[in-house]
Amino acid sequence: MRLIQFENTHGQRQVGVVEGSQLSVVKATASTRELALSAIRAKHSLQEEVSKRGTEAGPDYAALLQNRQILPPLDHEDPAHCLISGTGLTHLGSAAARDKMHQHDGEVEAGMTDTMKIFKWGIEGGKPAAGQVGAQPEWFYKGDGSIVVRPGSDFPVPAFAEDAGEEPELTGLYVIGDDGLPCRLGYALGNEFSDHVMERRNYLYLAHSKLRFCAYGPEMRVGELPRHLSGMSRITRNNEVIWEKEFLSGEDNMCHSLANLEYHHFKYTQFLRPGDVHIHYFGTATLSFADGVKTRPGDRFQISLDAFGAPLENGIGEGMPALGIGQIKAL
CATH class of the missing domain: 3.90.850.10 (Fumarylacetoacetase-like, C-terminal domain)
Structure with a gap:
Protein backbone atom coordinates (compact mmCIF):
# COMPACT_ATOMS: atom_id res chain seq x y z
CA MET A 1 0.00 0.00 0.00
CA ARG A 2 1.17 3.53 -0.83
CA LEU A 3 -0.28 6.55 0.98
CA ILE A 4 -0.19 10.28 0.27
CA GLN A 5 -1.42 13.42 1.98
CA PHE A 6 -2.94 16.17 -0.14
CA GLU A 7 -5.03 19.31 -0.11
CA ASN A 8 -8.42 19.10 -1.83
CA THR A 9 -10.01 21.90 -3.85
CA HIS A 10 -11.29 23.48 -0.61
CA GLY A 11 -7.81 23.52 0.96
CA GLN A 12 -8.68 20.71 3.37
CA ARG A 13 -6.14 18.00 4.18
CA GLN A 14 -6.93 14.42 3.22
CA VAL A 15 -5.16 11.06 3.06
CA GLY A 16 -5.26 9.02 -0.13
CA VAL A 17 -4.37 5.48 -1.17
CA VAL A 18 -2.59 5.42 -4.54
CA GLU A 19 -4.33 3.04 -6.93
CA GLY A 20 -3.10 3.68 -10.45
CA SER A 21 -4.01 7.08 -11.84
CA GLN A 22 -6.78 7.68 -9.32
CA LEU A 23 -6.78 8.03 -5.55
CA SER A 24 -9.00 6.37 -3.01
CA VAL A 25 -9.59 8.84 -0.19
CA VAL A 26 -9.55 7.46 3.36
CA LYS A 27 -12.79 8.45 5.06
CA ALA A 28 -12.88 10.69 8.13
CA THR A 29 -9.09 11.16 8.10
CA ALA A 30 -7.19 14.44 7.94
CA SER A 31 -3.62 13.20 8.42
CA THR A 32 -1.38 10.16 8.23
CA ARG A 33 -0.25 10.85 11.79
CA GLU A 34 -3.82 10.66 13.10
CA LEU A 35 -4.36 7.45 11.13
CA ALA A 36 -1.16 5.95 12.54
CA LEU A 37 -1.88 6.84 16.17
CA SER A 38 -5.32 5.23 15.87
CA ALA A 39 -3.73 2.08 14.45
CA ILE A 40 -1.13 1.99 17.24
CA ARG A 41 -3.81 2.36 19.92
CA ALA A 42 -5.95 -0.34 18.33
CA LYS A 43 -2.87 -2.60 18.08
CA HIS A 44 -3.30 -3.34 14.41
CA SER A 45 -1.58 -2.37 11.15
CA LEU A 46 -1.93 0.79 9.12
CA GLN A 47 -3.55 -1.26 6.33
CA GLU A 48 -6.14 -2.55 8.79
CA GLU A 49 -6.87 0.99 10.00
CA VAL A 50 -7.45 2.14 6.42
CA SER A 51 -9.74 -0.85 5.80
CA LYS A 52 -11.65 -0.15 9.02
CA ARG A 53 -12.30 3.49 8.06
CA GLY A 54 -13.06 2.72 4.45
CA THR A 55 -12.30 4.67 1.28
CA GLU A 56 -14.15 6.49 -1.45
CA ALA A 57 -13.26 7.51 -5.00
CA GLY A 58 -10.88 10.44 -5.07
CA PRO A 59 -9.33 12.94 -7.50
CA ASP A 60 -6.88 12.42 -10.35
CA TYR A 61 -3.41 11.87 -8.92
CA ALA A 62 -1.50 13.48 -11.80
CA ALA A 63 -3.58 16.66 -11.48
CA LEU A 64 -2.76 16.95 -7.78
CA LEU A 65 0.94 16.61 -8.56
CA GLN A 66 0.71 19.16 -11.37
CA ASN A 67 -1.08 21.65 -9.12
CA ARG A 68 1.35 21.03 -6.22
CA GLN A 69 -1.47 19.95 -3.90
CA ILE A 70 0.54 16.97 -2.65
CA LEU A 71 1.88 17.34 0.90
CA PRO A 72 4.69 15.34 2.53
CA PRO A 73 3.26 11.86 3.29
Whole structure:
Protein backbone atom coordinates (compact mmCIF):
# COMPACT_ATOMS: atom_id res chain seq x y z
CA MET A 1 0.00 0.00 0.00
CA ARG A 2 1.17 3.53 -0.83
CA LEU A 3 -0.28 6.55 0.98
CA ILE A 4 -0.19 10.28 0.27
CA GLN A 5 -1.42 13.42 1.98
CA PHE A 6 -2.94 16.17 -0.14
CA GLU A 7 -5.03 19.31 -0.11
CA ASN A 8 -8.42 19.10 -1.83
CA THR A 9 -10.01 21.90 -3.85
CA HIS A 10 -11.29 23.48 -0.61
CA GLY A 11 -7.81 23.52 0.96
CA GLN A 12 -8.68 20.71 3.37
CA ARG A 13 -6.14 18.00 4.18
CA GLN A 14 -6.93 14.42 3.22
CA VAL A 15 -5.16 11.06 3.06
CA GLY A 16 -5.26 9.02 -0.13
CA VAL A 17 -4.37 5.48 -1.17
CA VAL A 18 -2.59 5.42 -4.54
CA GLU A 19 -4.33 3.04 -6.93
CA GLY A 20 -3.10 3.68 -10.45
CA SER A 21 -4.01 7.08 -11.84
CA GLN A 22 -6.78 7.68 -9.32
CA LEU A 23 -6.78 8.03 -5.55
CA SER A 24 -9.00 6.37 -3.01
CA VAL A 25 -9.59 8.84 -0.19
CA VAL A 26 -9.55 7.46 3.36
CA LYS A 27 -12.79 8.45 5.06
CA ALA A 28 -12.88 10.69 8.13
CA THR A 29 -9.09 11.16 8.10
CA ALA A 30 -7.19 14.44 7.94
CA SER A 31 -3.62 13.20 8.42
CA THR A 32 -1.38 10.16 8.23
CA ARG A 33 -0.25 10.85 11.79
CA GLU A 34 -3.82 10.66 13.10
CA LEU A 35 -4.36 7.45 11.13
CA ALA A 36 -1.16 5.95 12.54
CA LEU A 37 -1.88 6.84 16.17
CA SER A 38 -5.32 5.23 15.87
CA ALA A 39 -3.73 2.08 14.45
CA ILE A 40 -1.13 1.99 17.24
CA ARG A 41 -3.81 2.36 19.92
CA ALA A 42 -5.95 -0.34 18.33
CA LYS A 43 -2.87 -2.60 18.08
CA HIS A 44 -3.30 -3.34 14.41
CA SER A 45 -1.58 -2.37 11.15
CA LEU A 46 -1.93 0.79 9.12
CA GLN A 47 -3.55 -1.26 6.33
CA GLU A 48 -6.14 -2.55 8.79
CA GLU A 49 -6.87 0.99 10.00
CA VAL A 50 -7.45 2.14 6.42
CA SER A 51 -9.74 -0.85 5.80
CA LYS A 52 -11.65 -0.15 9.02
CA ARG A 53 -12.30 3.49 8.06
CA GLY A 54 -13.06 2.72 4.45
CA THR A 55 -12.30 4.67 1.28
CA GLU A 56 -14.15 6.49 -1.45
CA ALA A 57 -13.26 7.51 -5.00
CA GLY A 58 -10.88 10.44 -5.07
CA PRO A 59 -9.33 12.94 -7.50
CA ASP A 60 -6.88 12.42 -10.35
CA TYR A 61 -3.41 11.87 -8.92
CA ALA A 62 -1.50 13.48 -11.80
CA ALA A 63 -3.58 16.66 -11.48
CA LEU A 64 -2.76 16.95 -7.78
CA LEU A 65 0.94 16.61 -8.56
CA GLN A 66 0.71 19.16 -11.37
CA ASN A 67 -1.08 21.65 -9.12
CA ARG A 68 1.35 21.03 -6.22
CA GLN A 69 -1.47 19.95 -3.90
CA ILE A 70 0.54 16.97 -2.65
CA LEU A 71 1.88 17.34 0.90
CA PRO A 72 4.69 15.34 2.53
CA PRO A 73 3.26 11.86 3.29
CA LEU A 74 3.77 12.28 7.06
CA ASP A 75 4.07 15.47 9.10
CA HIS A 76 2.95 17.09 12.36
CA GLU A 77 0.60 20.05 12.75
CA ASP A 78 3.24 21.62 15.02
CA PRO A 79 6.51 21.61 13.02
CA ALA A 80 8.55 21.66 16.24
CA HIS A 81 7.33 18.11 16.91
CA CYS A 82 8.68 16.76 13.62
CA LEU A 83 12.41 15.94 13.79
CA ILE A 84 14.49 15.53 10.61
CA SER A 85 17.72 13.56 10.98
CA GLY A 86 19.90 11.17 9.04
CA THR A 87 22.90 8.90 8.77
CA GLY A 88 25.85 8.93 6.38
CA LEU A 89 28.45 6.45 5.12
CA THR A 90 25.79 3.73 5.18
CA HIS A 91 25.91 2.53 1.57
CA LEU A 92 28.52 0.41 -0.19
CA GLY A 93 30.37 2.87 -2.39
CA SER A 94 29.41 5.91 -0.33
CA ALA A 95 32.90 6.37 1.08
CA ALA A 96 34.79 7.19 -2.12
CA ALA A 97 33.32 10.66 -2.79
CA ARG A 98 33.30 11.56 0.89
CA ASP A 99 36.90 10.44 1.33
CA LYS A 100 37.99 12.70 -1.52
CA MET A 101 36.32 15.63 0.23
CA HIS A 102 38.18 14.98 3.44
CA GLN A 103 41.68 14.53 2.08
CA HIS A 104 44.03 17.51 1.74
CA ASP A 105 45.43 18.13 -1.75
CA GLY A 106 44.75 14.50 -2.56
CA GLU A 107 46.87 13.21 0.31
CA VAL A 108 45.69 11.46 3.44
CA GLU A 109 47.13 12.98 6.58
CA ALA A 110 48.22 10.55 9.30
CA GLY A 111 46.96 7.48 7.44
CA MET A 112 43.29 6.65 7.06
CA THR A 113 40.79 9.55 7.13
CA ASP A 114 38.05 9.59 9.75
CA THR A 115 35.58 9.08 6.89
CA MET A 116 37.21 5.79 5.94
CA LYS A 117 37.48 4.69 9.56
CA ILE A 118 33.73 5.07 10.12
CA PHE A 119 32.98 3.39 6.80
CA LYS A 120 35.27 0.48 7.73
CA TRP A 121 33.52 0.09 11.09
CA GLY A 122 30.22 -0.12 9.24
CA ILE A 123 31.53 -2.78 6.86
CA GLU A 124 32.81 -4.82 9.79
CA GLY A 125 29.94 -4.36 12.23
CA GLY A 126 26.99 -2.57 10.66
CA LYS A 127 24.89 -5.69 10.22
CA PRO A 128 24.94 -7.45 13.58
CA ALA A 129 23.11 -10.67 14.42
CA ALA A 130 19.49 -10.34 15.49
CA GLY A 131 19.24 -8.85 18.98
CA GLN A 132 22.79 -7.52 18.89
CA VAL A 133 23.94 -3.87 18.72
CA GLY A 134 26.11 -3.07 15.70
CA ALA A 135 28.60 -0.34 14.85
CA GLN A 136 27.37 3.21 15.34
CA PRO A 137 26.94 5.14 12.07
CA GLU A 138 27.61 8.79 11.35
CA TRP A 139 24.50 10.74 12.50
CA PHE A 140 23.33 14.28 11.80
CA TYR A 141 20.52 16.62 12.76
CA LYS A 142 18.90 18.42 9.84
CA GLY A 143 16.08 20.45 11.38
CA ASP A 144 12.43 20.33 12.35
CA GLY A 145 9.28 20.26 10.25
CA SER A 146 9.67 23.92 9.25
CA ILE A 147 12.44 22.96 6.76
CA VAL A 148 10.29 20.49 4.83
CA VAL A 149 9.34 21.48 1.27
CA ARG A 150 6.34 19.78 -0.31
CA PRO A 151 6.87 17.65 -3.44
CA GLY A 152 7.09 19.81 -6.57
CA SER A 153 8.08 23.00 -4.76
CA ASP A 154 11.44 24.81 -4.82
CA PHE A 155 14.11 24.60 -2.14
CA PRO A 156 14.89 28.00 -0.60
CA VAL A 157 18.66 28.60 -0.58
CA PRO A 158 20.27 30.64 2.24
CA ALA A 159 22.16 33.75 1.17
CA PHE A 160 25.34 32.34 2.72
CA ALA A 161 25.11 28.95 0.93
CA GLU A 162 28.05 27.88 -1.20
CA ASP A 163 26.29 24.95 -2.86
CA ALA A 164 22.78 23.61 -3.42
CA GLY A 165 23.20 19.92 -4.07
CA GLU A 166 20.86 16.94 -4.07
CA GLU A 167 21.19 13.70 -2.12
CA PRO A 168 18.82 10.94 -3.35
CA GLU A 169 17.92 8.77 -0.38
CA LEU A 170 15.36 6.55 1.25
CA THR A 171 13.70 7.92 4.37
CA GLY A 172 12.07 6.10 7.25
CA LEU A 173 8.84 7.68 8.55
CA TYR A 174 8.00 7.21 12.25
CA VAL A 175 5.47 8.15 14.90
CA ILE A 176 6.16 7.76 18.63
CA GLY A 177 3.32 5.90 20.37
CA ASP A 178 1.68 6.79 23.67
CA ASP A 179 4.03 4.31 25.37
CA GLY A 180 7.12 6.11 24.07
CA LEU A 181 8.01 3.40 21.56
CA PRO A 182 8.78 4.38 17.95
CA CYS A 183 6.65 2.88 15.19
CA ARG A 184 7.82 2.85 11.59
CA LEU A 185 4.89 3.60 9.27
CA GLY A 186 6.80 3.11 6.04
CA TYR A 187 9.41 4.53 3.70
CA ALA A 188 9.54 7.39 1.19
CA LEU A 189 11.91 8.80 -1.39
CA GLY A 190 13.92 11.73 -0.07
CA ASN A 191 16.10 14.58 -1.30
CA GLU A 192 18.34 15.54 1.60
CA PHE A 193 19.71 18.70 -0.11
CA SER A 194 23.04 19.83 1.36
CA ASP A 195 25.93 22.26 0.96
CA HIS A 196 28.74 20.03 -0.26
CA VAL A 197 31.22 22.87 -0.82
CA MET A 198 31.03 23.72 2.86
CA GLU A 199 31.33 20.07 3.84
CA ARG A 200 34.37 19.55 1.60
CA ARG A 201 36.25 22.40 3.29
CA ASN A 202 36.41 20.39 6.52
CA TYR A 203 34.43 17.37 7.69
CA LEU A 204 33.74 19.18 10.99
CA TYR A 205 31.51 21.48 8.92
CA LEU A 206 29.19 18.54 8.16
CA ALA A 207 26.70 19.76 10.79
CA HIS A 208 26.54 23.21 9.15
CA SER A 209 26.19 21.75 5.66
CA LYS A 210 23.08 19.78 6.68
CA LEU A 211 21.07 22.73 8.05
CA ARG A 212 19.11 23.16 4.83
CA PHE A 213 15.63 22.51 3.50
CA CYS A 214 14.67 19.00 2.38
CA ALA A 215 11.86 17.02 0.76
CA TYR A 216 10.42 13.51 0.91
CA GLY A 217 7.55 11.74 -0.76
CA PRO A 218 5.29 12.12 -2.60
CA GLU A 219 4.27 8.63 -1.49
CA MET A 220 4.85 6.56 1.63
CA ARG A 221 5.36 2.86 0.91
CA VAL A 222 3.80 0.78 3.68
CA GLY A 223 5.13 -2.72 4.24
CA GLU A 224 8.38 -4.60 3.73
CA LEU A 225 11.18 -2.88 1.84
CA PRO A 226 12.88 -4.83 -1.00
CA ARG A 227 16.49 -5.66 -0.23
CA HIS A 228 17.69 -4.37 -3.61
CA LEU A 229 16.44 -1.06 -4.98
CA SER A 230 17.67 0.70 -8.12
CA GLY A 231 16.53 4.21 -8.99
CA MET A 232 17.57 7.28 -11.00
CA SER A 233 18.65 10.73 -9.88
CA ARG A 234 18.41 13.51 -12.50
CA ILE A 235 19.00 17.24 -12.79
CA THR A 236 17.31 19.24 -15.54
CA ARG A 237 18.09 22.77 -16.67
CA ASN A 238 15.83 24.58 -19.13
CA ASN A 239 13.94 21.28 -19.58
CA GLU A 240 17.10 19.40 -20.61
CA VAL A 241 18.82 16.69 -18.57
CA ILE A 242 22.29 17.94 -17.58
CA TRP A 243 23.16 15.00 -15.31
CA GLU A 244 21.67 11.63 -14.41
CA LYS A 245 22.91 8.59 -12.56
CA GLU A 246 21.62 5.36 -11.11
CA PHE A 247 21.45 5.14 -7.35
CA LEU A 248 21.22 1.94 -5.36
CA SER A 249 19.65 1.36 -1.96
CA GLY A 250 18.09 -1.39 0.12
CA GLU A 251 20.04 -3.54 2.57
CA ASP A 252 21.84 -5.52 -0.15
CA ASN A 253 23.56 -2.26 -1.12
CA MET A 254 24.26 -1.03 2.40
CA CYS A 255 26.92 -1.71 5.02
CA HIS A 256 24.41 -1.17 7.84
CA SER A 257 21.12 -2.91 8.44
CA LEU A 258 18.10 -0.62 8.71
CA ALA A 259 17.44 -2.03 12.18
CA ASN A 260 20.92 -0.96 13.29
CA LEU A 261 20.45 2.57 11.90
CA GLU A 262 17.07 2.86 13.61
CA TYR A 263 18.44 1.64 16.95
CA HIS A 264 21.27 4.17 16.97
CA HIS A 265 18.78 7.00 16.42
CA PHE A 266 16.04 5.99 18.82
CA LYS A 267 18.35 4.86 21.62
CA TYR A 268 18.32 8.50 22.77
CA THR A 269 15.40 9.06 25.11
CA GLN A 270 14.79 12.65 23.95
CA PHE A 271 13.64 11.17 20.63
CA LEU A 272 10.89 9.11 22.31
CA ARG A 273 8.34 11.82 23.08
CA PRO A 274 4.82 10.45 22.52
CA GLY A 275 3.07 11.80 19.44
CA ASP A 276 6.21 13.17 17.77
CA VAL A 277 7.05 12.48 14.14
CA HIS A 278 10.54 11.51 12.95
CA ILE A 279 11.83 11.53 9.38
CA HIS A 280 15.19 9.75 9.10
CA TYR A 281 17.37 9.81 5.97
CA PHE A 282 19.29 6.57 5.43
CA GLY A 283 22.16 7.88 3.28
CA THR A 284 23.31 7.66 -0.33
CA ALA A 285 26.29 6.80 -2.51
CA THR A 286 25.33 9.05 -5.45
CA LEU A 287 25.92 12.82 -5.68
CA SER A 288 26.09 15.07 -8.75
CA PHE A 289 28.61 17.17 -6.81
CA ALA A 290 31.06 14.25 -6.92
CA ASP A 291 30.86 14.43 -10.75
CA GLY A 292 31.68 18.14 -10.79
CA VAL A 293 28.12 19.44 -11.33
CA LYS A 294 27.45 22.98 -10.13
CA THR A 295 23.72 23.59 -9.68
CA ARG A 296 22.02 26.98 -9.94
CA PRO A 297 18.59 28.55 -9.36
CA GLY A 298 16.01 27.19 -11.79
CA ASP A 299 17.50 23.68 -11.92
CA ARG A 300 15.15 20.85 -11.03
CA PHE A 301 15.83 17.54 -9.31
CA GLN A 302 14.01 14.30 -10.02
CA ILE A 303 14.46 11.21 -7.87
CA SER A 304 12.64 8.11 -9.08
CA LEU A 305 12.34 4.51 -7.96
CA ASP A 306 9.65 2.21 -9.37
CA ALA A 307 8.83 0.64 -6.00
CA PHE A 308 7.80 4.09 -4.71
CA GLY A 309 5.42 5.21 -7.44
CA ALA A 310 5.60 8.83 -8.63
CA PRO A 311 9.05 10.48 -8.58
CA LEU A 312 10.05 13.15 -6.09
CA GLU A 313 10.63 16.42 -7.94
CA ASN A 314 11.84 19.74 -6.56
CA GLY A 315 13.55 22.84 -7.92
CA ILE A 316 16.16 25.28 -6.67
CA GLY A 317 14.70 28.65 -5.76
CA GLU A 318 16.34 32.02 -5.49
CA GLY A 319 18.45 32.96 -2.48
CA MET A 320 16.63 33.76 0.74
CA PRO A 321 17.57 36.53 3.20
CA ALA A 322 19.81 35.60 6.12
CA LEU A 323 20.45 37.23 9.48
CA GLY A 324 22.97 40.03 9.11
CA ILE A 325 25.97 40.86 11.28
CA GLY A 326 24.88 43.11 14.16
CA GLN A 327 21.20 42.10 14.06
CA ILE A 328 21.41 40.07 17.26
CA LYS A 329 20.01 42.13 20.11
CA ALA A 330 21.05 42.21 23.74
CA LEU A 331 18.39 42.68 26.42
